[in-house]
Amino acid sequence: MTEAVAMTDDDVRRIDAYWRAANYLSVGQIYLLDNPLLREPLRPGHIKPRLLGHWGTSPGLNFCYAHLNRAIRTRDLDMIYIMGPGHGGPAAVANAWLEGTYSEVYPQVSQDAAGMARLFRQFSFPGGIPSHVAPETPGSIHEGGELGYSLAHAYGAAFDNPGLVVACIVGDGEAETGPLAASWHSNKFLDPVTDGAVLPILHLNGYKIANPAVLARIPEEELVQLFDGYGYRPVLVSGDDPASMHRKMAVALDQALQEIASIQAAARDGRASGGDPDRRRWPMIILRSPKGWTGPKEVDGLPVEGTWRSHQVPLAGVRENPEHLAQLEKWLRSYRPDELFDDQGRPVEGLRALAPAGERRMSANPHANGGLLLRPLTLPDFRDYAAEVGKPGTTLTEPTRRLGAFLRDVVRANPSDFRIMGADETASNRLGDVFEATDRVFEGERYPTDEHQGAHGRVMEVLSEHLCQGWLEGYLLTGRHGVFTSYEAFIHIVDAMFNQHAKWLKVTRALPWRRPIASLNYLLSSHVWRQDHNGFTHQDPGFLDVVLNKKPEIVRVYLPPDANTLLSVGDHCLRSRDYVNVVVAGKQPALNWLPMDAAIAHCARGIGIWEWASTDGGADPDVVLACAGDIPTLETLAAVDLLRQLFPELRVRVVNVVDLMRLQPDREHPHGLPDRDFDALFTTDKPVIFAFHGYPYLVHRLTYRRAGHHNLHVRGYKEEGTTTTPFDMVMLNDLDRFHLVMDVIDRVPSLGGRVAHIRQRMSDRRLELRRHTREHGEDAPEIRDWTWPY
Template identity: 70%
Template sequence: MATAPPHQLSEHDLATVDRYWRAANYLAVGQIYLMDNPLLAEPLSLEHIKPRLLGHWGTTPGLNLIYAHLNRVIAARDLDAIHITGPGHGGPATVACCWLDGSYSDVYRDVPRDGEGMARLFRQFSFPGGVPSHVAPETPGSIHEGGELGYSLSHAYGAAFDNPDLVVAAIVGDGEAETGPLATGWHGNKFLDPVHDGAVLPILHLNGYKIANPTVLARIPQEELDQLLRGYGHDPVYVSGDEPEAVHRELAAALDGCLDRIAAYQRAARESGSAPAERPRWPMIVLRTPKGWTGPKEVDGLPVEGTWRAHQVPLSGLREHPEHLEQLESWMRSYRPEELFDDQGRPRAELLSHVPVGDRRLGSNPHANGGRLLRSLPLPDIRRYAIEVGKPGTTLHEPTRALGALLRDVMRATAERRDFRLFGPDETASNRLQDVYEASGKGWQEELLPVDEHLSRDGRVLEMLSEHNCQGWLEGYLLTGRHGLFSSYEAFIHIVTSMANQHAKWLKVSRELPWRMPIASLNYLLTSHVWRQDHNGFSHQDPGFIDHMVNKDPHTIRVYLPPDANSLLAVADHTLNTRDLINIVAAGKQPSLDWLSIDEAVNHVHRGISVWDWASTDTGREPDVVLAAAGDVPTLEVMAAVSLLRAHLPQLAVRVVNVVDLMRLLPPDDHPNGLPGRGFDAVFTTDKPVIFAYHGYPWLIHRMTYRRSGHDNFHVRGYKEEGTTTTPFDMVVRNDMDRYRLVMDVIDRVPGLALTAIAVRQRMKDKRVEHHAYIRKYGEDMPEVKDWSWT
């Protein structure tokens, strides 16, 4: 066979790619419409049609086109490549292509590559007990949920970081391109190190329409679009048309040219041993084809192909409109299925000659099933970073600074294998994690100035003031078999709440798929938290991310509230090597009192809930009251309240309880970490008042404990949207979680104290008034509060 000139598709290659594309289109239409008669062995009848027609056709032909051409270059170049389907609800395309290349049947043995399997493939799509209409965990080769738009590029760059041989083809839909996260996602190229990282090839697919409206990037003038993409630092290559042969030839040349340039950039950087001073202008492709290409051009006299009407199901109401059934059959036969499948329904060899084999197939690449590549994280012994605690509550340390030293050495331990990264929106040093810079700088491919600190061409700390990008990068990194941590100010982690939702759903579904291997957990460090944002004010005070995430699958969510530095180290030691979880850790960065030795902290984290006997006064008898805390500041206030009770009501039997694993409060049938009823009752009692100081919104504790036998005895204090720029202690006073209010709560709820301890209660109330006057006169908290320690 004659060799085609460089970047020119041979006639054989053209025919092969076109056959694959037509076959994928045929299979996609079949998934949307058919329950039976997959090979059209007999004329279509209503008996063959699904009762409910669901799915999205409009984006599908373009996705199939790209997949077919990616197959060709992967096979020809032996590329290690994955693809990300950004356009929403592109499921019919990717499922069709995976079935054609055999990767679908490899993991779903009941859907073989034959007529019987084709029938099952069609029937299961958007059908009860079947598969979703979008690219999802069930789709082989996917690391990107297609149900929510905006994250294709951030996921792609996350996958490429520290994957030097990987090419990630990121298909960006033109509807998706209107989202805020996608707009910042283009900036991933400013952080891509050509020496140690792989490559991202963005493919902007412009088909002109969203659900019912035109898309911005498809309508703006070509010159403006070009300026925009070049302004993002890309060098776009344009492919457009509605004539298949011409588009095939242009797209093939574009892909070959882009991959040649990518290889040249990487080769030059790797031969020199360092990233160039001037960032490469990475290529990208802009593919413009009609929406719903090759589908019905008109339906009921209205244009469909190339319009918004092609978005979902172009031919609906087949039972009410028999002519639509005839049009559907004509549409499916236009792909000439007899040329594509043999009598047994198997794809003909001619259309598979460009399909990669084994793990090179897009549906089988291990990077798209990252647990296949995952290695345990080499964690050092946390005792090397432990705080020496003599007498509890008398020394101060910054919890996140202790964690920073641990993360620094994790960075060092993974320097060669490069499978751990720290992500955050410009807050690593602010969050006291700056020790990591001793092991790795901040990744940066732009200009370096003498005033800059810690910037590095190959840095594995990634900071960008876009929580969406940080989250997407981390998700892409984890889903391709690596480890990481995302640190953020607590109030602003809400920005990625919907992304966290999608990741939680991905993990839940993946856990139910035996072929999806477990991946490293997504670890959040929420610091600069609600109780220590007194200087930044009300806008920075919000602990509600926890409330939202505990609604997710209980097998996925964990929440930890370490009370001090050693407890944070113990939590990190536990969470960093977990799998298939979302671990949320809320911990302070300001100096706070040390309560537990490292061994006590490890045991405390293992238990999740502990009675602090050394602080309690109920030894040998039943408690009169239980004082519980979850969180560092709540722990401080509870301990200070206990100290006041010891001084003013020494006869009172007080039990002190600390909660570090919030999910232990749930019953075991609601959460795998839930504390059994007998243990819960032993800790909190069934009939004694419980005064509970909680880090976040107090009603969450009531939600979690409402089924417990002693729930009616719980009185919870926490944040209740009372914030401003003020002193640290005034924050707890404003929200009624201060030590004086907690003592008043005890007096109000322990039988008999309301009468016998009225003087103590009045003294506590007066202290709150005194505090109010003091901070307004001196601008800081009273010495007895500011300098308090446990005695």
């Protein structure tokens, strides 16, 4: 265990030089188009025409980075760095370049004057890199464009990484968000034996874009009490004098890292001897420094450093205003670049020596490029969990319960790189078999009445979808695998987080040095059509619409109609890379349609004719009944049963869709069907009645380019719902079997005028069945107990 070593005056001078170099590079990225080393007086032509970027948080981020590098070298730490203030992109890029990683990844941005010029030019410049800490930045797993997720990502990275320390800088503006406020509780889920450590550094610089930051303005005693209540032991560092602050930060870091090492050593020794040590208070650092530190004190007579005016570009009119230009040059020269860079523009040897070596550099740590560490899951044969299917549609299975048995054995086979995240819904979603293999993780106080709660486990439950998503993203981005299970309606809570992750994946696909990571897998159950005891608030299938806004090469949506198709889809998703997979599946007892071999073939196709349910005899149909989703499939086949009885001469084709992306043309999505195949399935001139799990508009959106789109009539969820029976729910939204028959009657001209009486019977039957639900509180036996009769 490495003891703290006091900084000498020489140590202070060297670390300050590194900090000055990072600050210089940060300012240069915001302002300079040319003359990167100020080898000549600064002229307007050296300045970018559009000044973009964020200065205010960058010096604090550089300050932390320099000190963390010292700690890495002193203690030989395996550490990654998460910058919550994503606006601090200049700082992340500056440090990656100083460490040499940037030039290794992007050889054209060499570690010399020419490379520095390219580094500056590309920042927030057309054809260059974003202003945030982005996928293009080596060492980053956190985009930071949207605030609130840094600490959840940090803990996700630390789970099952016992040798890793994750330093997470939390901005004081970011700390006001709901997700970040919940993230402080992640320490109740961190096992000091099998997990790594997270060192939160709350950076208080006082302001957001224009307003004071809440945590920076409350009394220090209250601030300490707040984090003490969260279960941390705060270490405070504050001031504005660089020399004094360097010494304070070094002491604070040494103290915090020593505490982390002690907590882990005691816990691991206790586990080895059979003990169960009490949960410890993990350290955190509260760093208070001026916003825009070391930048202009005043501009045009107004205070800048330490105020909101330093947030973005402190000197805005540099090209047009000679006074601002002179002030910028003075600011840049205050870092004494001639002492920091040699004649070729390389960091001087003393600076290069301050960076850790090889993969110990935070910008080169393989945990920040998780695909380098990713290993395939050891998966059991999903066919071993198959539901027995004799005749289609005559036996019942809870689909997610079958999947739960499969996931139980995935957990057993992968004890250190697979986790299941969910908002207190694992058992509710019928995945309870996983508790035969693992506990829920919980490091808080445990009672004898608790079930399946332990210090270490594969299931993580907390009533915050933001935390579940953030933990899983951090876990995946550092090279592991997982599933996020949720009630369908409430996955909307993480719409924005999904957006950010999908954008990350889209960008990384164009970066050869970023290796593919395991896909982000959503399992959505307790879905819109089966909320018997919840109601309208729990009914929303619209996450599918959000997902399909993203780039086609990133997203996949699966609607398996029964247990065996769910198993096939689940196995496929766990093997995939660099996707977001959304699987919607019911948890209630449901009819089994396909034996396993047929289910595998159907899932491989993604869409197909169910010949055993169709009556077209392989010829041209009179009508196509399509379905996607378990309840729409049930109602479609029940409608086919009615049509067989009512119109035995009618040629009906049943098409089931598992992979929703098959509806798109192949020119728009990698899974899309070519037009000729789509037309062969659906025809170009026959009516298509489509029973869909979600909002009807989505099917129209996916198929609007198809030749037969004008024949397509979609039934789905239309914002009608309550706490009611399953069949009343589909009747409320006109998705029931009787309404589907009425749709066929209305759209098949060959049926002629004889259908008026039948149509009225269908409408009357709906009214009778609705009355039954209101009188008896359950669906009529003919509905509840219906099975496929053929």
